[in-house]
Structures are given as structure tokens and as C-alpha cells.
Amino acid sequence: MRGTDTAGRYGSYGGRFVAETLIAALDELEQAFDSCMADEQFRSQLQRELAEYVGRPTPLYPAERLSEELGGAQLCLKREDLNHTGAHKINNTVGQALLAQHMGKHRLIAETGAGQHGVATATVAARAGLECCVYMGEEDMRRQAVNVRRMKLLGAELRTVRSGTRTLKDALNEALRDWVGSSADSLYVIGSAAGPHPYPALVRELQSVIGREAREQCLARYGRLPDALVACVGGGSNAIGLFHPFLDDETVRMYGVEAGGAGLESGRHAASLCAGRPGVLHGTYSYLLQDDEGQVLPTHSISAGLDYPAVGPEHAWLKDSGRVEYTAVDDSAALAACLRLTRTEGILPALESSHALAYAFQLATQLGRDALIVVNLSGRGDKDIEEILRLTDSLESAP
Numbered sequence: 240m241r242g243t244d245t246a247g248r249y250g251s252y253g254g255r256f257v258a259e260t261l262i263a264a265l266d267e268l269e270q271a272f273d274s275c276m277a278d279e280q281f282r283s284q285l286q287r288e289l290a291e292y293v294g295r296p297t298p299l300y301p302a303e304r305l306s307e308e309l310g311g312a313q314l315c316l317k318r319e320d321l322n323h324t325g326a327h328k329i330n331n332t333v334g335q336a337l338l339a340q341h342m343g344k345h346r347l348i349a350e351t352g353a354g355q356h357g358v359a360t361a362t363v364a365a366r367a368g369l370e371c372c373v374y375m376g377e378e379d380m381r382r383q384a385v386n387v388r389r390m391k392l393l394g395a396e397l398r399t400v401r402s403g404t405r406t407l408k409d410a411l412n413e414a415l416r417d418w419v420g421s422s423a424d425s426l427y428v429i430g431s432a433a434g435p436h437p438y439p440a441l442v443r444e445l446q447s448v449i450g451r452e453a454r455e456q457c458l459a460r461y462g463r464l465p466d467a468l469v470a471c472v473g474g475g476s477n478a479i480g481l482f483h484p485f486l487d488d489e490t491v492r493m494y495g496v497e498a499g500g501a502g503l504e505s506g507r508h509a510a511s512l513c514a515g516r517p518g519v520l521h522g523t524y525s526y527l528l529q530d531d532e533g534q535v536l537p538t539h540s541i542s543a544g545l546d547y548p549a550v551g552p553e554h555a556w557l558k559d560s561g562r563v564e565y566t567a568v569d570d571s572a573a574l575a576a577c578l579r580l581t582r583t584e585g586i587l588p589a590l591e592s593s594h595a596l597a598y599a600f601q602l603a604t605q606l607g608r609d610a611l612i613v614v615n616l617s618g619r620g621d622k623d624i625e626e627i628l629r630l631t632d633s634l635e636s637a638p
């Protein structure tokens with residue numbers, strides 16, 4: 240085990256805490272990434288994929304009726320839900336698939352919890368003619384049966400993980416183990432701005448298209464920058480993608496919203512920045528939910544995509560430096576925000592994104608009518624319909 244010295248560090252966070260056998264593969268990836276990003280031809284190829292396949296740029300939508308109803312700031316939604324496959328995750332997988340092709344790899348490895356990243360990887364693998372192998376916990380496969388079928392339809396091979404809690408963190412370990420033995424012909428596609436260096440930087444670069452577009456769209460439509468940005472934080476990729484291009488704009492405040500689950504005091508949540516401590520998990524040093532002995536704690540959230548016990552290392556640093564404020568929104572507030580957006584704007588958001596919305600609603604009433612808030616609508620809620628109906632039915636039938 241070792242950490243890098245300066246490369247891949249965000250303050251004291253980040254680095255590379257992996258078995259010696261993975262260092263060469265990570266070095267190879269880092270070099271390929273650097274040279275591809277400096278290559279005009281690669282960049283225009285990526286640009287074309289994002290435009291023609293993913294459907295970018297996504298709109299910046301002024302939610303006027305909702306803003307009027309809230310009586311505060313103007314809310315604008317960055318519509319990542321309109322991307323192909325319904326979320327921001329494909330911005331990352333499209334780029335990593337292209338990188339794999341440039342590196343001469345013919346196979347993609349991915350891990351998935353809710354199945355969203357697995358679907359996004361299987362999708363680009365089909366598009367690029369690459370093999371795809373997805374590791375998924377047995378428990379998650381049961382809960383996310385539709386996504387399992389979708390990945391199979393796309394031609395991916397699914398490997399059931401039966402170790403540990405049979406969920407995302409166990410699938411991550413298995414995917415890394417696969418890569419140790421297969422890096423000569425395979426690329427491990429990580430789904431968030433987490434993991435060992437260079438993944439946090441690589442995923443941030445690929446997701447920063449969100450913030451670059453939002454910045455331009457804001458300037459074009461309003462002639463100024465927004466006052467605040469709000470995004471939900473699981474591993475942290477949609478949030479860092481929105482925030483990063485604005486980090487030097489001192490007037491722009493930023494809020495990362497974690498899954499508060501049943502409430503922070505209940506212990507049943509996934510708020511690693513709000514309620515965790517620094518430690519090492521999945522190859523990086525960052526905040527994580529752990530007990531006094533350093534054992535990783537089980538997590539809970541209404542949204543499967545936020546249900547991860549750690550967070551990308553750059554967010555740990557942005558928290559400590561105070562540049563970004565991190566808060567948590569609980570299950571019931573997220574559900575209420577989801578229903579409210581659906582009924583006032585005709586947009587059904589993912590339960591993950593609904594956490595950002597719930598916080599933005601509060602913020603809108605605190606800031607004046609002249610303020611402008613951009614909320615990252617990371618994904619659409621079609622995948623959550625069953626869960627939303629189950630929860631609202633149980634609310635209605637409650638005494």
C-alpha cells in the first residue's frame with residue numbers, strides 16, 4: 240500500500256491506496272488521459288459523441304412557475320435528466336470508453352449499486368463495440384431487477400457478488416480484483432469522482448462539461464453568473480462537474496447536498512461529509528462513515544444512487560477549505576420536493592436530484608427575488624416511479 244506524494248492530492252485527501260499490482264495500470268491510465276486531453280483530435284471526437292449521442296448541450300431551464308410559487312429566488316434547472324439514458328453518468332462513461340479505445344483496450348469493467356452506472360457503461364460499450372463486464376451485489380440485483388435486464392439486453396456480462404453485504408462496496412472490491420488480473424486488455428470504468436488517482440481528476444474533467452455549459456448559458460441568458468449552485472452528492476461526480484468551472488468565481492456560493500436518510504441523528508443515512516470522518520476506502524483518503532474501530536458503517540437513503548459510505552476526495556478538501564457548504568436533506572423532504580417539481584413544472588426528477596431540489600427550495604426563500612440559483616437535475620425519475628408510489632401510498636394510508 241502507498242499514497243502518491245503530490246499527484247492526485249486535494250490537500251491531504253485523495254492519493255492512491257491500492258495494492259502494488261495496480262500501480263502500473265493506474266500510471267498507464269493517467270498517462271493516456273493526459274495525452275488524450277492534450278490531443279485536439281480526441282477532444283473533438285469526445286465533443287461529437289456528447290453532441291450526437293448523449294444529446295448535449297442540455298438546457299438550462301428557468302423553473303418560473305415553481306419560483307413564483309416559492310416567492311423567492313429564480314430557480315434554474317440544469318437538465319442532465321435529458322441526457323441519453325436519463326442521467327449525468329453517461330458524460331463520464333462516453334469519455335472513458337473513448338479513452339479505452341485509444342488505449343487499445345477491448346473490454347470495460349464496471350461496478351454498480353443501483354445499476355445506473357452499469358447501464359451507462361453497458362450502453363457505451365455497445366456503442367463502441369467493446370466487451371463489458373459489470374459487478375453487482377446479489378442484494379442490489381434483486382432490488383434493481385429492471386436495470387439488470389437492461390444491462391443484459393445491452394450485451395453486458397453480469398457477475399453476481401456474494402461477499403460481504405452483497406452491495407456496492409463489495410462489488411467495487413471485486414471489480415478492482417478483476418482489473419488487477421486483466422489490465423492488459425481491460426479498463427476499469429469508475430462511476431463517480433472517487434477511487435484512486437487519477438479517477439477523481441478524470442471523472443471531474445469529463446463531468447465538468449455540466450458546469451462549463453451552465454456558466455455560458457447563465458451569462459447568455461441573464462448576463463451574469465448565478466448566486467448559488469446546488470447539487471446532490473453521492474460519490475460527488477455531478478456536483479463536482481457543476482461546481483468546478485465556478486470555483487474561482489468568488490461571488491458564486493455552492494451547496495452540496497447529501498442523503499440525510501431517516502435523519503442524521505438516527506444513524507440511518509449516507510451523509511459522509513456531514514457525519515463521517517476521514518479514512519481510507521476504495522483506494523482513496525476521504526470522508527467516510529465508520530465506527531470507532533474504523534469499520535465502514537451501513538448506509539441508508541431513499542435514493543439508491545446516493546447510498547455510498549464515502550465521497551470523492553476533492554469534496555473532502557472543498558469542505559475543509561470552506562469553499563463549498565455541505566448539508567443533508569432527509570428522505571421525506573426529498574420525496575416532497577420530487578412531487579412538487581413534478582406537479583408544478585411537469586418534470587419528474589430522480590430521487591437523488593430531489594435532495595438538491597429540496598435544499599434549493601429552502602435557499603430560494605432565504606435569498607431575495609433578485610437572486611439566481613442553478614440546481615443540477617442529475618437524472619430523471621422514471622426509474623423511481625415504483626418507489627415513489629409505494630412511499631406516497633404509505634403516506635396516504637397513514638393515520
Ligand SMILES: *Cc1c(COP(=O)(O)O)cnc(C)c1O
Nearest residue numbers: 473474475476477544591617618
Ligand atoms: C448516481 C447518481 C447520483 C450520484 O452520483 P454522483 O457521483 O454523486 O453524482 C446522483 N443522481 C443520479 C440521477 C444518479 O444516477
